[in-house]
Amino acid sequence: KKGKIKIDRRVDLHGYSLIKAKEKLESEIIKCHSRNMRCILFVTGKGAVPKKEALDEYDEVPPKLFYGKIKNNIALWLREEKLSKYVLTYQNANHEQGGDGAIFVYLRKN
Helix, strand or coil: CCCCCCCCEEEECCCCCHHHHHHHHHHHHHHHHHCCCCEEEEECCCCCCCCHHHCCCCCCCCCCCCCCHHHHHHHHHHHCHHHHCCEEEEEECCHHHCHHHEEEEEECCC
16 A cells, blocks of 8 residues: 555456456466566456446436446455465555556465
């Protein structure tokens, strides 16, 4: 949060399906861990505002922020056995790096 850790890799997951985003996340984490990189910034986006027909008739104004499927699932994927051995911790990015639409992933030492 203080901006003292150097970001070794930035990965943009905008426009990916859930399956493709998970595959990209796994491959990037394994690749970066083997190259002794420690900090990856995954840009997931904040999600999309729903279409008008998807809103209830009682909803006058939709909430401003909807979290997308990738954003909701990335924490689950990082805790899975396949990736948990590489991941030290993760946290939401600070405002300058993408805020709620991005996640820092810190990798264990190789």
